[in-house]
Amino acid sequence: MRANTNPELTAAWATVPDVAKAQERHEEAAKLRRAFPRGKSPAEALAALQAEAVVTFTDTGKWPTDYAKRVAKAHADALAWESEALALRNLEHATKAAAEDLRDSLSPDVLEHLDGRLTEILDAAKSAGEALGGVATAEQAIEAGGDVLDAWRRLTSLLKDYRNVRAAQWDVLNAVSLSDDQSRMRTWRAQGHGEVKDVRMADVPPYILDVLRSGAYDVEFLVWVAQGGAGYVPTSYDDLEIHVTAATEPVAYDDHGPLVDLSPRVLPPREPRPAKTYTHSSTPHLDASQPTPAPPKANAIHPDREPSTADYF
Template sequence: MKLRRDFPRGKTPAEALADVQSDAIATFTSTGTWPSTFAKDAAKAHADALVWESEAAALYELERATKANAEDLRDSLSVDVLEHLDGRLSEILDAAKDAGETLGDVTTAEQAIEAGGDVLDAWRRLTSLLKDYRNVRDASWDVLRAVSGMDERSSMQQWRNEGYGEIKDVRMDDVPAHIRDVMRSRAYTIEYLVWLARSGSAFVPTSYDDLEFSVTASTEPVAYDDFGPIRDLSPVVLPEREYKPLNTRRDPRPFVD
């Protein structure tokens, strides 16, 4: 906090009084005379230090309260911030998908320069979008770390190093190996950005729980039925049975033996 940083250094009342006492003792030792202004000097030094200490304590409390309020505000708005970043990610990838269609099979800057025209413009556009993509990713991880506990941050770092947090609803085993390598290294490329845009699976986790759910969904084994195709074991709902009233009317004709 600038106010506290700019506040001049000072002494506590005890330190200020001790300095006056030391000076008086040094004077007496060297001259044999006790300073006649000692009491006045000691009182002034103590009073001035007390004023300094009071303001220093107030500024310290102001800094503490400001940080606490900022952290509370950050925590309460973190979901909104992450949702905004997710929306920004969608905008980036929509633009990347359009540019990727123009790019066609071009995968290098040299090929784009050689092609020229719209292809070169698309490559330049993707280069700019790639920078925006990195910024969104870095910002989202910064927010997630800031609002998470130590154990959660440790798990998030491990997941991030393994490539999670980039896509959802897709099993990692189904992602091409070279794309997984980019996810793990975070050395993002235009080819990766175009693949991500076409996949439609990119997202920004809005919380630790959201990220954890995505990791679990990407790693859970597929369920197999040893006896054949997977069967629907949900309860069968039968239609309501219609009941007809019994015919209780007696035959008016006499009984004939």
């Protein structure tokens, strides 16, 4: 792994020595490729000899008698050089892929180690925080002296370890995540996610939320996390995403959506419209054995129809 000054990150990766070994192999392969001398490809070597023979003939009028022998040797040497150069390039790519695959597959072990370290730090901070007795500043701790001052000094030392664990956590998560996931994690981290679980962000005190978002950890924040018991280290990107969702979405859902009033609408009764009887209307004659009924009394006039071409031609 690359050099770093974070002791927590170094100790975490040391729990999976296979990753460091694979990284060393990749670095050795890269050094071999860079140290390999520059040479010519077979095509370049042949082109150089051809150009040289042409110049010789142009200057002397004689074609080199050893041309074929020189061409065979140059081609063989160039082919050997090109083969080794390609092999070293493939070696570098293969060792890099192997180191990355091993790092990705073993990163949960590293993050679990960091989670264990965080638990140790918070357990110690919880007992030290109980000894403060409400003291919130270094001046108050100095004034109180005794056990309170010792507890403050202890918390100050633990605060440095806490910062290193959090920095190591994000370093590992970024190292094993794709660029899109890294972008989302930066957004989540800026919103305060990734350090406490089972707590909705709306329920976090404003001052604590500001510290989570900025990363400006202090003793008061460390005591709050230790006493709350919600501190954790995500073991993967998926684990982080689960806790982010739980911390931001509502606790309960209405699967049916908003209530809809489905009761029938009561409409006013429609006024009956009297039937229209025209001058050409007739009363149905249902019984042929009876006299023809008189035509009904007209109460409407039929409008004139639209004129058609038959009216004009």
